[in-house]
Amino acid sequence: MKTVAIVAGARPNFMKIAPIVRALRACGNGLAFKIVHTGQHYDREMNGVFFEELGIPPPDVCFESGSGSHARQTAKIMLAFEDYCLGCRADLVLVVGDVNSTLACAIVAKKQRIPVAHVEAGLRSNDMAMPEEINRIVTDAISDLFFVTEPGAVGNLLREGKARDRVFHVGHVMVDNLLYQRDKLARADPATLASSLLKARYRRYGVVTLHRPSNVDDPATLRRIAGALRNAARQLPLIFPVHPRSRANLRKFGIDLGARVVPTPPLSYMEFLNLWKDAVVVLTDSGGLQEETTALGVPCITLRENTERPVTVEEGTNVVAGTDPARIEQALARVLRGEGKPGARPHLWDGRSAERIVEILRRELLPVSYPRIAA
Numbered sequence: 032m033k034t035v036a037i038v039a040g041a042r043p044n045f046m047k048i049a050p051i052v053r054a055l056r057a058c059g060n061g062l063a064f065k066i067v068h069t070g071q072h073y074d075r076e077m078n079g080v081f082f083e084e085l086g087i088p089p090p091d092v093c094f095e096s097g098s099g100s101h102a103r104q105t106a107k108i109m110l111a112f113e114d115y116c117l118g119c120r121a122d123l124v125l126v127v128g129d130v131n132s133t134l135a136c137a138i139v140a141k142k143q144r145i146p147v148a149h150v151e152a153g154l155r156s157n158d159m160a161m162p163e164e165i166n167r168i169v170t171d172a173i174s175d176l177f178f179v180t181e182p183g184a185v186g187n188l189l190r191e192g193k194a195r196d197r198v199f200h201v202g203h204v205m206v207d208n209l210l211y212q213r214d215k216l217a218r219a220d221p222a223t224l225a226s227s228l229l230k231a232r233y234r235r236y237g238v239v240t241l242h243r244p245s246n247v248d249d250p251a252t253l254r255r256i257a258g259a260l261r262n263a264a265r266q267l268p269l270i271f272p273v274h275p276r277s278r279a280n281l282r283k284f285g286i287d288l289g290a291r292v293v294p295t296p297p298l299s300y301m302e303f304l305n306l307w308k309d310a311v312v313v314l315t316d317s318g319g320l321q322e323e324t325t326a327l328g329v330p331c332i333t334l335r336e337n338t339e340r341p342v343t344v345e346e347g348t349n350v351v352a353g354t355d356p357a358r359i360e361q362a363l364a365r366v367l368r369g370e371g372k373p374g375a376r377p378h379l380w381d382g383r384s385a386e387r388i389v390e391i392l393r394r395e396l397l398p399v400s401y402p403r404i405a406a
């Protein structure tokens with residue numbers, strides 16, 4: 032029996048580990064798993080509600096590392112994970128995405144000589160002002176197995192010198208989760224979801240999410256984006272589940288979003304999916320939502336100057352508009368005229384990525400019954 036320690040710490044990690052846990056449970060003997068929660072996110076609305084809704088078993092261990100500066104948060108996670116690794120006898124540590132927990136646990140595992148698998152490897156925004164870009168580059172520099180969502184990421188890893196037979200284009204576990212939860216939502220009674228009330232009230236609406244430090248930490252930038260949203264909302268009411276970082280800064284800088292931008296607390300996965308899947312358009316600076324909107328064919332306007340997920344632009348519904356109000360307005364006008372990009376779902380975004388990952392893990396970790404894949 033081999034054991035995979037699966038690391039999750041922040042909101043966008045939870046939807047990625049859910050399908051991997053399901054696939055590991057379904058794969059039968061040979062592979063056990065432990066869930067390690069770093070505690071990077073801790074509020075019920077950012078954390079607990081996702082475990083319940085997404086069917087993730089309670090973590091085997093939780094470090095309660097909490098918020099803080101990047102160094103403090105990363106260091107707290109590293110200290111706790113090092114102690115955990117010394118006693119846990121994991122045969123592989125699996126990290127997902129690009130948050131501080133991903134970086135912290137990859138470094139600790141590698142120094143303990145435990146192999147590291149990185150899910151969502153190889154994405155590059157080439158924007159070193161983005162903390163996640165540093166996390167991606169460092170994590171990939173020391174990982175042993177690379178599970179990749181899109182062809183551009185394979186190219187990035189090969190250019191950085193990774194061995195071809197360690198890079199696996201498997202599709203996207205977040206899309207596995209999305210398709211699974213969408214089917215569950217289709218069987219649910221919409222009246223049980225509070226977001227159905229918002230849908231009934233506004234009927235034709237857009238959805239906004241905003242939380243990148245580059246967008247919300249600087250008062251002038253946040254003011255400019257808020258102005259663009261107020262303008263956009265003249266054409267279409269915008270429902271905005273507000274991230275704690277953005278909520279704090281909107282209040283601190285005294286920024287008013289106007290009456291037609293409708294703020295809500297952060298929503299659970301199901302509440303939010305119920306809302307955005309039927310939106311006219313999604314305006315966001317989230318990486319995951321760029322991909323999820325492409326997977327379901329919902330028009331997406333990205334409020335950033337770049338994306339590390341180019342397949343969503345090349346093949347999907349995503350338009351990178353930046354934070355210039357004129358560009359946002361143009362992109363929105365195109366969608367409202369019915370001239371948004373139709374988009375297609377990228378190769379291997381088919382709901383089976385976690386199964387592919389688990390099959391490869393079996394081959395890697397159980398070499399007697401599963402010979403290595405040829406290059």
Ligand code: UD1
Pocket residue numbers: 041042043071072073074075077078098099129130131132162163242244274275276
């Ligand atoms: C982190 C990730 C980011 C991800 C985002 C999703 C890093 C570097 N960033 O950014 O990639 O897209 O999560 O949310 O890992 N807070 C709460 N409750 C919580 C968690 C946070 O109120 O449960 C507040 C705290 O005041 C905290 C702030 O939100 O200081 C920001 O949280 P933090 O985890 O530092 O970064 P995020 O902006 O959430």
